[in-house]
Amino acid sequence: MKELELKYGCNPNQKPAHVFMDNGEALPFEVLSGRPGYINLLDALNSWQLVKELSEVLELPAATSFKHVSPTSAAVGIPLPEGLLRAVFADGISGVDSSPLACAYARARGTDRMSSFGDFIALSHPCDIATARLILPEVSDGIIAPGYEPEALELLKTKRKGNYTILRMDPSYVPVMEESKQVFGVTFRQRRNDCRIDRDILNDVVTENKQLPAEALRDLIVALITLKYTQSNSVCFAKDGQAIGVGAGQQSRIHCTRLAAGKADLWHLRQHDKVLALPFLEGIGRPVRDNAIDVYLSDNSDEILSEGAWQNVFSLRPEPLTASEKRSYLDGVRGVALGSDAFFPFEDNIRRAAASGVSYIAQPGGSIRDPQVIEACNVLGMGMCFTGLRLFHH
Numbered sequence: 001m002k003e004l005e006l007k008y009g010c011n012p013n014q015k016p017a018h019v020f021m022d023n024g025e026a027l028p029f030e031v032l033s034g035r036p037g038y039i040n041l042l043d044a045l046n047s048w049q050l051v052k053e054l055s056e057v058l059e060l061p062a063a064t065s066f067k068h069v070s071p072t073s074a075a076v077g078i079p080l081p082e083g084l085l086r087a088v089f090a091d092g093i094s095g096v097d098s099s100p101l102a103c104a105y106a107r108a109r110g111t112d113r114m115s116s117f118g119d120f121i122a123l124s125h126p127c128d129i130a131t132a133r134l135i136l137p138e139v140s141d142g143i144i145a146p147g148y149e150p151e152a153l154e155l156l157k158t159k160r161k162g163n164y165t166i167l168r169m170d171p172s173y174v175p176v177m178e179e180s181k182q183v184f185g186v187t188f189r190q191r192r193n194d195c196r197i198d199r200d201i202l203n204d205v206v207t208e209n210k211q212l213p214a215e216a217l218r219d220l221i222v223a224l225i226t227l228k229y230t231q232s233n234s235v236c237f238a239k240d241g242q243a244i245g246v247g248a249g250q251q252s253r254i255h256c257t258r259l260a261a262g263k264a265d266l267w268h269l270r271q272h273d274k275v276l277a278l279p280f281l282e283g284i285g286r287p288v289r290d291n292a293i294d295v296y297l298s299d300n301s302d303e304i305l306s307e308g309a310w311q312n313v314f315s316l317r318p319e320p321l322t323a324s325e326k327r328s329y330l331d332g333v334r335g336v337a338l339g340s341d342a343f344f345p346f347e348d349n350i351r352r353a354a355a356s357g358v359s360y361i362a363q364p365g366g367s368i369r370d371p372q373v374i375e376a377c378n379v380l381g382m383g384m385c386f387t388g389l390r391l392f393h394h
Helices: 038-058 082-087 100-111 129-135 150-156 214-228 253-269 286-296 323-331 348-354 370-380
Strands: 003-006 017-020 029-033 062-067 070-076 119-123 140-145 165-169 178-183 186-191 234-239 242-248 336-340 358-363 383-386
Touching: 017 038, 038 062, 038 070, 038 119, 038 140, 038 165, 038 214, 062 100, 070 100, 070 214, 082 100, 100 119, 100 129, 100 242, 129 150, 214 234, 214 242, 214 336, 214 358, 234 253, 242 253, 253 323, 253 336, 253 348, 336 348, 348 358, 348 370, 370 383
Parallel strands: 119 140, 140 165, 336 358, 358 383
Antiparallel strands: 003 017, 029 165, 062 070, 062 119, 070 242, 178 186, 234 242, 234 336
């Protein structure tokens, strides 16, 4: 297929809309089901690059959950502990433990479930039946992968009354070196961002603490590759092979850090015993549970715990998770990795990151205040490396 006509562009009034290859060759993907939209394909092609690169560098299956051209998370296939399986609603789904790809998607989808509602999924490896079982109950717009096991494909085709978008990507496809786009009739052209992010760019450790263990290096790579395909400015927190908080598209660096840190905190708190024990009513859908947990963990938990409100979601009124309980739980978090797509101009970012358990940082460096930022890391015992690589993405 050399050209694909779309229902409309970004919005229903933007017609006609289509995608094609400038050189007249066939598109590098095949539509197996559904009718992808303009934004679906932006998500699909960006997310495919992320998982392909992440999997190649870390030599593990990778998955990501995308919304509006930014990842809510990305992860590699590391087994999930029992508490995390429950927190991401993957417990009870057969085959997850034995499928690294399913583990990767369970982590990616489970990181920021509110933002992943209606996501576009990318998988680095052919979709197996365990991963398809995970995807089946989720609200999702579509998926891109290099292939599908027959049983997995048939299962996915039942989503959205048979209209779920399923794309098969040609894994051997390599785009031309220069990319272009138009804005207001003006054509922009640049070399595509083909920089390689691996352990070699993490060698310049500028802090007194020079210890970056293997797990930290892995997580920093997850954070940086995630940022490479995230709308800037952006900051990413990572732990255990997954992005646990993405702060995307903010004009202020500290707002990126606060946003990402808040999401990371929620990811940790979702694994608190009180959250895992919430007595949901039978038959409550996943989106309702996600929203209930989000409100329960917020500063406005009375909205769901007040009389007349809790009965709509819970069989018994849960005890609140107090501010002091949250702080005590989060104070026990250590070993989180943080990546930034550009330098930190002020040390307030470091202090905020430390409050969310960050121990390791990778950033380009290059600020006139680098010495103050390094000193803030030294005071907190953090290890930080300068990559010399800016990762703006627009």
